[in-house]
Amino acid sequence: MKLHAAPRLRLIPGQSTPAVRGEAADAGAEDERLVARARRSDLPALEALYRRHAGFALNLAVRIQGTAIDAEDIVHDAFLKASERLSELRDGSAFRAWLGSIVVRLVRTRLRRRRLLSSLGLGSLEPIDLDAIASPHADPESRVLLAQVYSLLQTLPADDRIAWTLRYVDHHRLDAVASLVDCSLATAKRRIARAQRYLSERFVTAFAEEES
Amino acid sequence: MSSRRLPEIPKTALRNYESSEQSAAVWRRLKTELRAHTPSERRSPLHWAWAPALSVVFFGSGVFVGVRFVRPQAPAVVRAEPSVHALPAGGPTSAKDPGILPKTAEPPAKPLPVRARRSATSGSSSAEPLFLGPGDRSPSLPAQPAPVADWQRLVEVGDFTGARRALDRQGGFDVAIARATPAELMSLVDIARATGERAQAMSALRQVLLHADAPEAPLAAWTLGNLLEQAGDQPGAAQAFALYRRLSPAGEFAEDAAARQIDVALAEDNAELVTQLVEDYARDFPRGRRLGEFRRAERKLASSDRDAGAKPEALHDDPEDDSDDVHGSPPGAPSAAPNHDAH
Numbered sequence: 025m026k027l028h029a030a031p032r033l034r035l036i037p038g039q040s041t042p043a044v045r046g047e048a049a050d051a052g053a054e055d056e057r058l059v060a061r062a063r064r065s066d067l068p069a070l071e072a073l074y075r076r077h078a079g080f081a082l083n084l085a086v087r088i089q090g091t092a093i094d095a096e097d098i099v100h101d102a103f104l105k106a107s108e109r110l111s112e113l114r115d116g117s118a119f120r121a122w123l124g125s126i127v128v129r130l131v132r133t134r135l136r137r138r139r140l141l142s143s144l145g146l147g148s149l150e151p152i153d154l155d156a157i158a159s160p161h162a163d164p165e166s167r168v169l170l171a172q173v174y175s176l177l178q179t180l181p182a183d184d185r186i187a188w189t190l191r192y193v194d195h196h197r198l199d200a201v202a203s204l205v206d207c208s209l210a211t212a213k214r215r216i217a218r219a220q221r222y223l224s225e226r227f228v229t230a231f232a233e234e235e236s
Numbered sequence: 237m238s239s240r241r242l243p244e245i246p247k248t249a250l251r252n253y254e255s256s257e258q259s260a261a262v263w264r265r266l267k268t269e270l271r272a273h274t275p276s277e278r279r280s281p282l283h284w285a286w287a288p289a290l291s292v293v294f295f296g297s298g299v300f301v302g303v304r305f306v307r308p309q310a311p312a313v314v315r316a317e318p319s320v321h322a323l324p325a326g327g328p329t330s331a332k333d334p335g336i337l338p339k340t341a342e343p344p345a346k347p348l349p350v351r352a353r354r355s356a357t358s359g360s361s362s363a364e365p366l367f368l369g370p371g372d373r374s375p376s377l378p379a380q381p382a383p384v385a386d387w388q389r390l391v392e393v394g395d396f397t398g399a400r401r402a403l404d405r406q407g408g409f410d411v412a413i414a415r416a417t418p419a420e421l422m423s424l425v426d427i428a429r430a431t432g433e434r435a436q437a438m439s440a441l442r443q444v445l446l447h448a449d450a451p452e453a454p455l456a457a458w459t460l461g462n463l464l465e466q467a468g469d470q471p472g473a474a475q476a477f478a479l480y481r482r483l484s485p486a487g488e489f490a491e492d493a494a495a496r497q498i499d500v501a502l503a504e505d506n507a508e509l510v511t512q513l514v515e516d517y518a519r520d521f522p523r524g525r526r527l528g529e530f531r532r533a534e535r536k537l538a539s540s541d542r543d544a545g546a547k548p549e550a551l552h553d554d555p556e557d558d559s560d561d562v563h564g565s566p567p568g569a570p571s572a573a574p575n576h577d578a579h
Contacts (some may be wrong), residue, residue, distance in 0.1 A: 079254030100262045159251045166249035227242050
């Protein structure tokens with residue numbers, strides 16, 4: 025078994041082409057309009073906001089947890105909180121990121137509670153649900169990769185696990201990760217690096233052809 | 237097997253919940269709860285601190301009244317329809333605008349703890365142009381219990397078009413309006429707005445306003461104001477905003493409602509009304525976001541009236557009119573933050 029002593033962070037290539045940026049700006053403007061209406065308890069506007077971002081929130085909850093258990097409850101609670109605190113959101117166009125940060129907070133609380141209960145012998149850590157994470161069309165190699173990565177992630181502290189998942193599973197930019205987990209950019213980088221080092225040291229490939 | 241650098245996790249390997257059934261299921265739950273969280277319920281916790289004290293006061297008053305006035309042989313009186321006069325006690329402008337509410341021939345009955353469901357055939361209140369036009373009258377209903385409304389189930393799942401069809405099958409929108417409680421009326425408003433029937437939405441909102449003591453009434457007044465404004469009925473919108481302020485003087489939209497009244501008065505160049513409304517606004521919202529803007533507009537309107545030269549002596553009316561400019565713009569107020577985007 026060959027160990028890589030020096031972990032390396034791989035940078036995800038930037039994806040913000042002008043067209044993508046334009047789409048993002050349009051989406052932000054639409055969010056801003058909807059948030060302004062939703063602040064006045066306009067239910068259709070709230071529904072539109074929900075439909076625009078529910079999938080994103082569900083993806084986030086499932087991917088960070090590694091299971092779909094309680095993901096719906098988390099999204100439900102997050103959106104309810106968001107709707108109650110819309111007045112605190114200064115920039116309506118940032119609704120998506122703001123909702124994401126609420127989801128992340130709720131998931132973190134849940135992960136910590138599960139871990140605490142587990143350490144007290146009052147419960148066990150939830151098993152990884154590969155079918156909830158992996159696409160039905162994912163190839164076997166990807167499924168094995170996900171299974172192994174998530175089983176390793178389970179042993180990491182919640183903060184490191186969340187930061188790494190946001191960066192390398194959900195493919196967020198570093199600044200977005202920092203914003204989602206509500207910490208400084210430097211802290212986010214440290215957490216990601218720590219998790220990456222841990223995973224790299226323990227990750228084992230099962231495919232002989234990749235050893236070459 | 238060997239340890240190695242982590243390969244990248246491809247996005248295509250991950251399950252995507254963007255258009256999943258789960259999110260639709262969550263919305264079905266959320267919608268009910270969001271509707272239950274009306275703006276008045278989101279006020280500060282102090283709002284609720286009064287509840288125990290009020291309970292004690294009401295209980296004590298009840299005991300006092302019971303001991304002094306109750307006669308055991310008196311028959312129970314059940315009111316089938318709430319009085320349209322029923323406004324929150326101590327509304328600040330209740331006496332200023334008598335034309336805004338429907339008039340009744342009889343004085344309002346004593347409030348009862350339990351209000352009977354409103355009947356469509358009971359028409360004790362007279363028609364009022366803004367809230368009870370002749371065209372808004374509900375049709376007579378058969379005296380049979382209301383069937384389980386499919387449209388309500390469809391509204392719960394967000395299918396407004398389906399709800400509309402179900403309504404049509406069950407006798408139509410107007411029949412549903414006549415049978416509905418204030419909460420159901422607000423659902424009907426949603427259906428009407430979602431299907432582009434603004435007139436029906438306004439009709440349902442007017443019905444809500446007959447239940448002036450319902451928690452939905454302030455929001456109904458606010459929404460009606462917005463719809464009337466969109467429809468170009470500025471005076472009607474101003475009346476609806478005034479009603480909102482009366483129903484919910486400390487409501488979340490009270491400042492905005494006052495501002496919208498002033499906007500309408502300004503658009504009509506009604507200097508006298510503008511002055512009065514700006515004074516009200518300054519009194520009720522001394523740190524109002526648009527106070528400075530309104531003061532300036534008020535002065536401009538007044539000066540343009542003078543320039544019109546209707547009365548030469550008017551030039552001498554208020555020589556110090558320009559002197560209070562500094563009072564018009566509180567130091568912390570944003571320069572101009574019209575909040576008109578919520579329709």
